[in-house]
Amino acid sequence: MxxxxxxxxxxxxxxxxxxxxxxxxxxxxxxxxxxxxxxxxxxxxxxxxxxxxxxxxxxxxxxxxxxxxxxxxxxxxxxxxxxxxxxxxxxxxxxxxxxxxxxxxxxxxxxxxxxxxxxxxxxxxxxxxxxxxxxxxxxxxxxxxxxxxxxxxxxxxxxxxxxxxxxxxxxxxxxxxxxxxxxxxxxxxxxxxxxxxxDVWRYIEREGIALPPLYYAHEREVFRRDGMWWAIGEFSQPRTGEETERRVVRYRTVGDMSCTGAVESDAADTASVVAEVGRSTLTERGATRADDRISEAAxxxxxxxxxx
Known part of the structure; x- marks a missing residue:
């Protein structure tokens, strides 16, 4: 056989x-x-x-x-x-x-x-x-x-x-x-x-995971402070000398409105965000979180x- x-x-x-x-x-x-x-x-x-x-x-x-x-x-x-x-x-x-x-x-x-x-x-x-x-x-x-x-x-x-x-x-x-x-x-x-x-963004892209829309590029009224774009809102208002303008921005991390800044970006979909993050040399907290700048050991x- x-x-x-x-x-x-x-x-x-x-x-x-x-x-x-x-x-x-x-x-x-x-x-x-x-x-x-x-x-x-x-x-x-x-x-x-x-x-x-x-x-x-x-x-x-x-x-x-x-x-x-x-x-x-x-x-x-x-x-x-x-x-x-x-x-x-x-x-x-x-x-x-x-x-x-x-x-x-x-x-x-x-x-x-x-x-x-x-x-x-x-x-x-x-x-x-x-x-x-x-x-x-x-x-x-x-x-x-x-x-x-x-x-x-x-x-x-x-x-x-x-x-x-x-x-x-x-x-x-x-x-x-x-x-x-x-x-x-x-x-x-x-x-x-x-x-x-x-890794997180590549996984979000692969799995088709929905996120709040502010993670993607959108036009928003903002002002500049400490190298970040802050959104105009009830709990986030410009100080004397800080001018407001409309910019296309997105958020890399989400926290309290009064300590989280946006970055200028045209990444309007997940694939574009993946490419943008791949080019970045700063972590999202280092780039956009004022509460982490209180001290070196904040x-x-x-x-x-x-x-x-």
Missing amino acids: RVAPMTVTAPTRLSALDLLEAEAIHIIREVVAEFERPVLLFSGGKDSVVVLHLAAKAFAPGRVPFPVLHVDTGHNFPEVIAFRDETVARLGIRLEVASVQSYIDDGRLAERPDGTRNPLQTQPLLDAIAAGKHDAVFGGARRDEDKARAKERIISLRDEFGQWDPRNQRPELWSLYNGRHLPGQHVRAFPISNWTEL MEDRKKDGYF
Whole structure:
């Protein structure tokens, strides 16, 4: 009897995006398996949108098995809040909101002299984590954004006060993640920690992920400050000597309107943004976030206090 020769199929080569996606989905599933009450920080910004998309893929065809949490400064871009609400409604996910404005109204927080509210998010965040008894908090932070975030592990321990100690970092050899924590402590989990801004945009392009429209080029009334274009709005007004004009701009990152600047750009679709980001020599936070310019260690100081 003749035996047909065995056909050997060449192994499929995974792309860099495939490997990053697989790692992120593995992290998300590990956290859900190991922790009792995880939650995802979701602002409607591109990184949190990508993490939510990965979570949806991780548990398809079922629903995402945890809620999302937004720390609302009250100074957010209206387009982003609308996108946030549309997204959670479409996916059928519970949205938890911690309001900075309510803390200011009842005196638990005071407005900063510079008007930005991003640094005021820490206490509402920690209180929301405690109220929800969340033992793991997913975030969309990436190591390439800031030198403080580059120090952080994928599973990052927070003490009973919600604080981060950069000297107390656990090893993560062979993709083994240590989630052990004491009562009152929790961890932050960063599934896309190893991604770059360019990776994020290439993935958005590949997956056809929808984003708030301000990530793409559009005409807006702006004024120039600290090398950035600031949008005219209720919480962002020019000072004496700062003239307003209409420019075609887009946003590389989304935060408080009073600390997030735009960049001049004609990138009106995802492919154009990918090309533009590929040419950039500055991270998105370095280029457009005034709250990171408060000091050389601005991000690290906020993270030690319990910030994202």
